[in-house]
Amino acid sequence: MGTLAFDLAHLLAGGMLVLSFLLLYQDRITAVINVFAWQAIALSLSVAWQSIVQEAPHLVATAVIALVVKGFLIPFALHRIVRRLDIHREVEQVIGGGPTMLTGLALVALAILLVQPVREAGGTLTREDLAFALAIILLGLLMMITRRNAVTQIIGFMSIENGLILAASGAKGMPLVVEVSVAFSVLIALIVFGVFVFRIRERFDTVDVSALDRFRGERRER
């Protein structure tokens, strides 16, 4: 493997990780959605580069799906939701920005520590992608648990999925069928989420999911 191949893959995967952090760092919903779109674009570039390096043409399909669906369609839909619901500014955090970032950094370190000893996983690049992918997944989870807003939770979920695809594209030979089904399930998830968001909004007049807790009687006050 040439050094350019490695460097570029490193750049793209690292870029995705950085964008995951930006997702955590942003405090406006529209900005979060845009960053998410950038992450999807970075993902599709990364997958496309993998398809060239691994000479696996079917990965191109994955790249295109990622680009079209997650780079454009989903952000577009999310922007629409945000506009329709008129929730431009709220990213409500459960814990503050600083501790979230520090936790995120610790999670990245943990991911590296976990993947580093797995020698069977294949070449350097694969393991590196695996480490980044795991970190992105963990950061997505972190985002889902530290945000109150339903839209940001959706984005956290989607970025988890980005991480999954990054891992899969690095581990040579994920069948296209799996790709497509994953892509569809994500779309369906989006639709479900979308309906869900509108329903929450209708019923509680907010998209803050803690309203649901209140409804279930778990939390009396905030």
Next chain:
Amino acid sequence: MAMIFGFLYELALQGVQMFIVVLIAPLVMGVTRKVRAHLLRRIGPPLLQPYFDIWKLMHKEAVLAHNASWIYRVAPYFVFAVTWVAAALIPTYASGLLFSWSADLIAIVALLGTARFSLALAGMDVGTAFGGLGSSREMMIASLAEPAMLLIVFTVALVAGTTQLSSIAALFSTAAVGLRVSLALALFAMMFVGIAENARIPIDNPATHLELTMVHEAMVLEYSGRHLAMIEAAAQVKLVLYFSLIICLFVPFGMATGERSLAAFAFAMAVYLAKLFVLAALLPVGETALAKMRVFRYPVFLGGAFAAGALAVFLLFVSRGF
């Protein structure tokens, strides 16, 4: 004889380096202000205005409060001298100068700490609320910036295998470094730190004098005359210092690293000045696009720099060690 001549030549090169950062500093500030004014659709002061300002201030009577101590009087000179020494040790146009090894990157950052320490003390000397406010906030910003700075140093040292600026510049001006997302992140963090340390928007507004949000200007509020001139000059040199640091670490191309002929040095100097002015023009572009932050948003801003630095280190570990 040849040896003495060689030594003198090297000494002269070091001397050029030492004086260029001081002499160019007001001009750099002038460029920044001019570009900023243009971006705001104003004509702005002449490019050379900072020189005139300093000259004017030097010929004004210095007013001291009754209870000002010697610290208040010495601090401006000390701050200027220390900043100057730090700036003179950063390779600008040539690497491997005579005294370039006497301080590495960490020591240069620490020298700025010395300057900041004495300026903060001077802010507290007269005993006003403004001075204390400025000093206290200045030290808070420094404490937020320092960890990010260490991670930048760590990243750069990891790539280059050294903290010696001269060696780093020499290494990075070759193409051997390759594509490094870590270095990009480090540059990003460095810009954040530089903005915070130089009291620029969005951390501090160098143009205000009468707002409670100001930091640096509040600290030096009592100063006047030649003392104020020294402080202004020190701030200008510090800006040049950070520009030089960015140039030296991230875009050292064109620096005279091998050949020791006068022509090579002249060319390198021209390249350095060009880069300096490009950066000086870019700074206000960023500044006009941003608004001044609330004081307690600073941790988020500099936390971003810290996160970028930490990610840079992690990414580098991964790409190196896997």
Next chain:
Amino acid sequence: MPLVVALLCIAAFFAVAVLAAALGQRRDPTTTVYAASLAISTVLLLTALAHLIAGGPTLSVRMPFGLPVLGAHFRLDALSAFFLIVIDLGGAVASLYALGYGRHEDAPMRVLPYYPAFLAAMNLVVLADDAFAFLLSWEFMSLSSWAIVISHHREPANVRAAYIYLLMACFGTLSLLLAFGLLAGANGSFAFASIRGAEHTAWASGLAIILVLIGAGSKAGLVPLHVWLPLAHPAAPSHASALLSGVMTKVGVYAFIRIVFDLIGSPSPWFGLVVLAIGGITAFLGVLYALMQHDLKRLLAYHTVENIGIIFIGLGLALAFRANGIYFAAALAFTGALFHVFNHSVFKSLLFFGAGAVLTATHERDMERLGGLIHRMPKTAIAFLIGCMAISALPPLNGFVSEWLTFQAILASPQLPQWGLKLTIPAVGALLALSAALAAACFVKAFGTTFLGRPRTPAAANAVEVDRFSLAAMFILAGLCVFAGILPGIVIDGLAPAVAQLVGGVMPKQSAMAWLTIVPVEQSRSSYNGLIIFVFMVSSGTLTALAIHRFATRATRRSDIWDCGFPLDAPQTQYTPSSFAQPIRRVFGTVVFRVHEVLDMPQPGDTRAGHFGVRVIDPVWRFGYGPLARGIGWLAKHFDRLQFLTIRSYLTLVFCALILLLVVVAAWR
């Protein structure tokens, strides 16, 4: 020979202590005791210095007292010699200082007999060469220092401080005792030589390291065992505070180094990680605690916690590097740690002397009630300023050099094979950088509010400069700060024998470098030259001043404060220590200490005064010692019942215990 001299000096200390106790009934022996202590410390200091510089051989001697048959072993090697220097330098300047300061003591006899005994005990600890002698002198050191801590016994806070100190000291000694028990050499020999020679199982040495961390760490002040330190150190008279903070904590460091690096041999690199993490947390929390204080001496005591953290970061790095066979980096980290031990003892003593001078002049320790002292006490101010700059790790002074060396060691960490260490060390480095920056903030606050500004109370406005002895002691230390900062190579070379003895590697010989530069590994990697930086600073400062005086007007006018055109005369309008720390308190304190600002604003028409306060929750007390104390109280209450049993029940208890032990013995076979 040097060892004999040292032991004789220690005997002389004891003699002075006894003499002071005997003479004290008739006349005030203050001057005699401190002059004698000064003389003896100086002899010890010179002896140790000569031994270290000359590279003298390791000497050992067996004294015919102590435990029967075993005797007491004493040994002088490079490490002991270095720590002797630290102790006796501190002891000598503290005695010099006390020649002036000690005269202000109300009840001198509550300090005088214990002071030389304390010095003797500390010296004895670093010379001890068997566990028995070590523990005995360790405990003696604890007790004599405890007596000094409680010397101002009329203040209830001091009594509480002394009580907590005594508890922690006992607990620490217990841990060390258990550690030695685990490490005992073949057939239970407690001489260090046989402990060193013995094979230790992994779990025994691991457990011993943990115990030593607790035992030595509680003396040195590692978080969360530091709680006694900020209470006890300020309680003592200032010259003794300097000894407690500047010197006795170093004896704790010595115990850690002696046992972990020397006696245990080569533990796993993961213990390096443990030590590093504790060190990083200690450094950060220590300085954060210090920032919250407005009592000058307590602030200094908390800073000791921070500096101990920095030292332990160096030691942890050295452990990790040594376990992986990276000897040059281990030597670098270890040198950094030892250098910081020396530096801290110098500037911390200096700062405590300064605080003592302020206390003498104003009878105030509360910085909220000081200010403007630079006009009243100009000499003290200069010395204190140098100490502040040194402890804030600012070049060209000495504090920077040791932190720089530690940073260089941190930068060598990517060579470690363990990924856990690799990823943790940058984080610790960031903590170290943060602590250094916060320390600078803290000392701007300390110096700025104490010496600068306008006096906040009449006591501060009417202060007078202190006596010559005190000033001499402070200026000697300030001179050392400058010297070790400008010519660090000399100190590093001086440390080399101790470093070589313990980590197996050495840094390059610094005196051989051109221009007296210090070079940790090789010049292309990193180098620092304090001398050149100093010369540059002086020359560019002079040049600037000359240019200004040549070209600018020299007209100067004294006037009122401008303060943006709205000056307020009341000195209360100045920034106070609490307000200075407010931004940092709000940024870091809200997370760590759950700081709350409590505002009590009376309703309109209500005439009572408004009140603004800060509530700080100390996590160590809240989550550590609080529950622990409650648990012990609960246990004690329930065991209380045992006191009211019948004789028959007591016999049953004894019988059951006996049977239990017998069963254990049977099962052990």
